[in-house]
Amino acid sequence: MSAHDLAIDVLLGLGAGIELLCCAGVLLARDTLDRLHYSAAAATLGPVLIAAAILIDESLSSSGITTLVVVAFLIALGPGLTIATARATHPRHEDRVLRLGEPEEEPG
């Protein structure tokens, strides 16, 4: 096995392993916000490793550039989606106010 193949196998193994860990995290986490941490992590580190493996093979061919664009979309759009879901999770409809860096006000 050459260094080229070994690097691809290691990157693919790490990428797929991280995605599997994130899946387990989403299934086992306590609440929605905890699950969002795992979902957001799955959209960053795993895709980068998998894209690196593909780029080793393809370099900057059309497939390699498309891979880069797909991973750029995942990384750029993921945080917005995470924030939108976290906003939907917050129970502000129960007159609770969310301020960053401060403890939440208790209702009533």
Next chain:
Amino acid sequence: MNAYLLAGTVLLAALFPLGLFAALAPPLDGLVAVQLGATVCTLVFLLLAEGFGRSVYFGVPLVLSVGSFVGSLACARFFDRLE
């Protein structure tokens, strides 16, 4: 079977528990599972395209990465305004 097809198949298997969880969990928890499933699905298509060695298949994850974002964002906004 090369390493790409193997990794894609393993990730494809991870979609089944996520789908089951999304069907049975409360709506917002299910939405998070669907978002993760979309990410995993995008990577599966990327891996399968490389594994089969067909550059034309790379269009599928490209469209899915944008389309799943729009759909998940619409769902999140819907749940945000539901109550």
